[in-house]
Amino acid sequence: MISITGECGLPPYSFVWNNGSISSIISNLSGGTYKVTVTDAQGLTKKKTFKIHEPSAINLNVSSTDVSCHGDNDGTAKANVHGGNSPYTYLWSNGETTKKITGLYQGTYTVTITDENGCTKSGVAYVEEPTLLQITNTIVSPDPAHPGKFRITVTATGGTPYNNGYRYRRCNHSGSDCTSWQVSNVLTNLNPGTYQVKVKDANGCIAIQTVTINSPGCMMEPSEIIAMEVDNLPVEPTHLLSIRSLEDPAHFQFTSLHPNPGKEYAMVFWNSVQNEEITIRVTDLTGRTILTRTIEAIIGQNESLLDMSDLATGIFVVSIQNLHSIQSKVWVKTD
Template identity: 30%
Template structure:
């Protein structure tokens, strides 16, 4: 079911005064809403179709459900709000309601069966028990269709025996149907029919076929079109009545309707875009023939008979009538004679930074006089000779408002690129150096003239023997010049005298001074600022470039740890310390009593451990109930409580499981006395 209506919305807007010479007219955004806007059942979903005109395309859409599409489908009942904005920032809000289902219920059919001797005297009456039209003001009458051709009446008289269907529709085309049978007296004539409507392209291809039984054969037939045959073939749309009489004079009368499914044709009007590249073209179509209402589907996605805001191109429309007959047509919109702007000359700039580039243009296809605008602000010049290198946009506009733009890039002769490079031969012991500077040149046109600030030689390479700024200018054969400079440093210090030292310590807090295998050792350096790169060598094949590295020795032995530093000139100095690494032996000392009385002495039960990689301690009462567990060798130990409560003085059991550094797993158990 589809409900169509049109909602027009207008809004006020202001145009700045300085824009009045560019905007001659502006129509407000207008919205035509169609689609399925009332639901007949809870299983149905609605849809909303928007046809937008006015404003300045393109448009953007923002629904209250955060969707951004123009049209919506698969919608539940409710209120939907959409904010429509055009390219000028003008907006319009449209509120659309999809109504929920409302029951349409019929009362039981009142009927009277037919009798043979008295002709067509069957009777039926229908009525609405509850429906939407009864509760909404200004609602039109219900639409009623009887299967034998009657329309918009509640009662039917003179019914022949047979099965009838009545379809009742409310104002939103939500419908309900009821079927009933008018029976004949015993031995009455019974008729069933098969109806074939004409196809869309063949209006005289309808057919009514009857299947007659009951009564007493033979039967005679009298059709409203004069035919005397049982069946009708090759008939056009319309209503047909038949009178069937048996040999005893009992008769049966029925009416049948052949629906018109005539072909659909298209009438159209088109308006081409006014300018090359503009989007103000229009196409409007109307349907001829067929059976209304009609639906429209354009290749642009729009669904109204008229579409606007079109640029040149090909568009197609498909029109469908209520019978399912369709027709399609394609339209081509072409631009008028195009306004063109031709580049006759593009002369590059002679030297980088100069303003002697040139552009020469030719305009054609203009209607009347024209205006020319350059992106750098110059007006109405077809030829320029004062341009710097860069990209220029030139726009021509004729009397009809059509415009065309072109971009021209003015290049410059290959720019001279020069770079000073240097090298130093440094004696680390004395700090003395010999410097060589040379200049690399690209671009421009040879030969080059080179001037140095520290030499009179016209040469690409010179020597220097002091720190400072080297400058050089390069001029090519075209007279284009570029300058470059480089800062050079000389050693003013002796790296061998720079401060470089280091100490080391164990990260773990232990009472043993020895460095043991698999212990983390932190090396802390003291490095002078002139040292910029350093490297550690730990004597066991491992190296590090960290300033203060952490290292673990994996085996026993005496190792020379060397820290080497380098200054900016590659000169080095170093410091060496020797470290003795010993093998650890595990140690675990377990006390046999403790007194958790809060005096700060012997308040926790915890063994002293060393050289252990994993650890777990569990405390039990004499009945085997676990009171405490810890897996951290750094834990303070058991404080003589269980679940926050003090346990009584007495004897308790411990079980300690640990792993030595060489991977052996050990378990110690025993008793401990808690003293209160």
């Protein structure tokens, strides 16, 4: 707005502006140059020039940082303002009135900026959170690298993984006496007992699960087939009872069978000198086949986990066979 009054000369005065107005007051003006000619009653004139400066538009950029762990409230949002006329005031949708707000949960946060002239600008910040980091599965099995010991294989999902996955460690049952964080998801060389298995992601979020390794009792490594005399052995026409060579180390070596005796499972370990097809067969003492599994073995150490939970209590023969030989060990199922 521009307002002028006449001085000296003889009133009344008349006003003529370059925008066509004839009033002493002009308003609702944009930035620019305005000229006025004032004439008194005697026809004397006076000219005046005014310049109105227009501020630049308010430029608002809203940035945010996401929540580190699922359900936490360490997110932030910040309003970055340029243009207009400072100072600025801030009003966020959660009631905060500072440039930066902290302690945020996942959600949407709006901010309105007001400059010294009352001009406003609004923006939005989106604070996200990762999915829940959790341990979805743990498998306990004998540790082939440490006879008589066990290992725990851990599967985790969610969170914010490192480029090469998660980090893993095990602690005692109370959560202390922990190992160092490792990249491998297999925790090895474990005795029977209760452990806390921990998984960490790139944001430092941690998932914990308690795993108990039960003592298998006496560990046996039979070195030969048990021969038993069975009276009145029934053989159906569809059954074939045969005896074959039990050892041929030139092709593979049946190294161990854990746990033995056992209840729910048996882990078979063998070494192969070539890539070959191996058949694992479980039979009872009458020669009846209970379970058969065919595996593509690789050169070096191999292993296979057998589910024995459906077998009745008793003595069974576990055999490993290729095209040239067969090797067997006795496995005892307990209650």
